[in-house]
Amino acid sequence: MPEKIRVVVNEDRCYLCGGCAGVCPTLAINVSASRWEFFQEKCISCRICISACPVGALSGEPLGVGE
Ligand code: SF4
Numbered sequence: 881m882p883e884k885i886r887v888v889v890n891e892d893r894c895y896l897c898g899g900c901a902g903v904c905p906t907l908a909i910n911v912s913a914s915r916w917e918f919f920q921e922k923c924i925s926c927r928i929c930i931s932a933c934p935v936g937a938l939s940g941e942p943l944g945v946g947e
């Protein structure tokens with residue numbers, strides 16, 4: 881089983897293009913004109929969003945047991 885992660889954004893790099901939200905298979909990311917949001921309960925830790933970001937603004941933090 882892949883390690884469970886929390887996806888975090890580097891707001892200094894993110895330019896709110898919406899690319900990560902567009903590739904997420906479970907709609908765990910929402911990008912609006914003013915902010916980037918992540919919904920942990922929907923995330924399946926596939927890391928597709930992290931690979932897709934054109935500026936490397938996303939990273940995954942390991943989640944502890946029970947988180
Ligand atoms: S790791 Fe996968 S499921 Fe989680 S936010 Fe990224 S694309 Fe969506």
Ligand code: SF4
Pocket residue numbers: 889893894895896897898899900901911916932933934935936937938
């Ligand atoms: S793909 Fe990268 S730059 Fe675009 S909204 Fe997502 S985190 Fe921000």
